[in-house]
Amino acid sequence: MSTQARTRTRELRNARAAAEERRKKRNRLITAGGGMVIVLLLAAIVISLVNAAGNAEPQNDAAARGGTAAQGAAAAPANATAGGALSVGNAAAPVKLEVYLDYMCPFCGRFEQANSAELERLVADGTVRLELYPLSFLDRMSSGTEYSTRAANAVATVADQAPGKLLAFNAALFADQPAEGGQGLSDDEIAGLAREAGVPQEVVDTFTRRTFESWVASSTTAVFATGISGTPTVKINGVTFEGDLYTAGPLTAAVTAVKGS
Amino acid sequence: MTSTGTSDATTAETTTVTTTETTGAASTVLARLHRLRHSNAWIFGTMLLSACVSLAASFVLSIDALLLAADPGVNLSCNINAVISCGTVAESWQAQLFGFPNAFLGLVAEPVVITIAVASLGGTRFPRWFMFAAQIVYALGVVFAYWLFYQSMFVIGALCPWCLLVTVSTTLVFGTLTHVNIRDGNLPLPSRAQAAARRFIDADFDAIAAAIVILVLILAVVLKYGSALLA
Numbered sequence: 001m002s003t004q005a006r007t008r009t010r011e012l013r014n015a016r017a018a019a020e021e022r023r024k025k026r027n028r029l030i031t032a033g034g035g036m037v038i039v040l041l042l043a044a045i046v047i048s049l050v051n052a053a054g055n056a057e058p059q060n061d062a063a064a065r066g067g068t069a070a071q072g073a074a075a076a077p078a079n080a081t082a083g084g085a086l087s088v089g090n091a092a093a094p095v096k097l098e099v100y101l102d103y104m105c106p107f108c109g110r111f112e113q114a115n116s117a118e119l120e121r122l123v124a125d126g127t128v129r130l131e132l133y134p135l136s137f138l139d140r141m142s143s144g145t146e147y148s149t150r151a152a153n154a155v156a157t158v159a160d161q162a163p164g165k166l167l168a169f170n171a172a173l174f175a176d177q178p179a180e181g182g183q184g185l186s187d188d189e190i191a192g193l194a195r196e197a198g199v200p201q202e203v204v205d206t207f208t209r210r211t212f213e214s215w216v217a218s219s220t221t222a223v224f225a226t227g228i229s230g231t232p233t234v235k236i237n238g239v240t241f242e243g244d245l246y247t248a249g250p251l252t253a254a255v256t257a258v259k260g261s
Numbered sequence: 262m263t264s265t266g267t268s269d270a271t272t273a274e275t276t277t278v279t280t281t282e283t284t285g286a287a288s289t290v291l292a293r294l295h296r297l298r299h300s301n302a303w304i305f306g307t308m309l310l311s312a313c314v315s316l317a318a319s320f321v322l323s324i325d326a327l328l329l330a331a332d333p334g335v336n337l338s339c340n341i342n343a344v345i346s347c348g349t350v351a352e353s354w355q356a357q358l359f360g361f362p363n364a365f366l367g368l369v370a371e372p373v374v375i376t377i378a379v380a381s382l383g384g385t386r387f388p389r390w391f392m393f394a395a396q397i398v399y400a401l402g403v404v405f406a407y408w409l410f411y412q413s414m415f416v417i418g419a420l421c422p423w424c425l426l427v428t429v430s431t432t433l434v435f436g437t438l439t440h441v442n443i444r445d446g447n448l449p450l451p452s453r454a455q456a457a458a459r460r461f462i463d464a465d466f467d468a469i470a471a472a473i474v475i476l477v478l479i480l481a482v483v484l485k486y487g488s489a490l491l492a
Contacts, residue, residue, distance in 0.1 A: 034471070
């Protein structure tokens with residue numbers, strides 16, 4: 001082999017070794033970078049968990065208070081119960097019917113369509129005292145417009161200022177219920193439904209003051225703290241009704257049975 | 262350490278030797294881990310475990326779907342609060358994209374993965390075209406799983422723990438399947454791409470990528486729902 005050829009071979013070998021070395025170095029750098037990203041992600045997860053735990057505590061406090069001392073500082077509507085409900089009908093009625101609902105919840109709409117006429121009749125004839133819990137946990141289903149809170153605030157305002165129109169307005173909101181996951185109804189549309197249900201204009205005008213939004217929020221927390229896990233939930237004299245909620249009849253029969261006993 | 266020195270210079274040298282030896286030991290451990298990670302036992306073991314987890318989760322989700330179909334008001338075991346709610350997720354149209362509950366797809370697909378993993382652990386070599394086909398089908402599954410994750414996070418707005426489990430284990434199965442297919446040259450790639458993919462796997466970048474993806478998933482869930490999860 002000539003000297004020239006040998007030199008070329010050696011150069012080639014050296015170049016290859018250098019390239020290999022460069023590749024290794026680059027790989028080490030990438031691995032280190034990846035490791036750093038992993039560590040940062042872990043740190044971010046821990047930090048946000050700690051933050052979340054910090055934020056969750058005051059909520060739990062509010063829930064604890066809600067059960068006993070009626071939502072603390074939040075302005076409650078007249079005829080609101082300590083548990084966070086709007087009370088309708090004869091206070092001395094033999095049957096207490098509690099309905100947990102969210103105006104965005106499609107099954108609450110189906111419940112309402114099946115039973116609203118019966119409920120109105122039972123309230124009117126003094127059999128039932130209705131306690132409505134307008135909740136706001138489905139706020140996340142209205143593309144950021146917080147429809148559940150806005151609707152519940154409007155209902156609470158009506159309960160406070162024009163309690164006679166509460167059931168009509170409640171029924172109207174469900175009759176024109178927006179699709180879950182959409183924008184919900186606008187403030188104007190809510191106001192329109194209230195006017196159609198007979199709520200006086202001066203009461204409708206106060207919806208946008210959002211007077212009872214914090215009451216809605218704290219009663220929602222309080223309700224979920226009592227073990228309610230979804231809507232619609234219906235309780236007859238404190239016992240959850242397990243029958244068919246979506247056809248007229250079974251609920252009325254259960255109420256009648258409880259009244260008779 | 263056996264060398265004994267009296268002068269300062271020897272002590273300094275001793276220290277250097279110790280460092281090198283520690284590095285040496287660390288790199289042996291790393292090399293052993295590296296070999297383990299590329300072994301059939303590790304790859305197909307991970308695949309088997311992940312596929313079993315996925316199958317179990319699909320099974321629970323399928324039963325939930327049946328319960329929900331029978332009684333729309335049923336309270337599912339994982340309706341923990343307003344955010345963690347399989348019911349909310351299961352009632353969405355996304356949960357039945359093809360007209361039947363998505364979980365049925367898991368019931369059909371995961372046993373195939375389990376079979377591949379078990380047979381490979383037993384020493385079977387599947388034909389290249391078979392493994393390539395598995396790769397394609399599973400890639401579609403991963404795309405679907407991540408689309409569902411996106412939908413449940415940002416459109417439906419509720420979390421379902423079983424679905425999250427499926428997302429994570431699908432990622433792991435896809436990772437191991439890709440790993441083995443590149444290692445064994447099962448994919449019809451041009452030789453340069455194959456070599457690059459091979460180097461990527463040899464440098465363990467795929468493990469780093471998988472870890473980052475899963476951590477990003479966790480971070481996204483914690484950021485969006487952290488307070489609800491702990492409440």
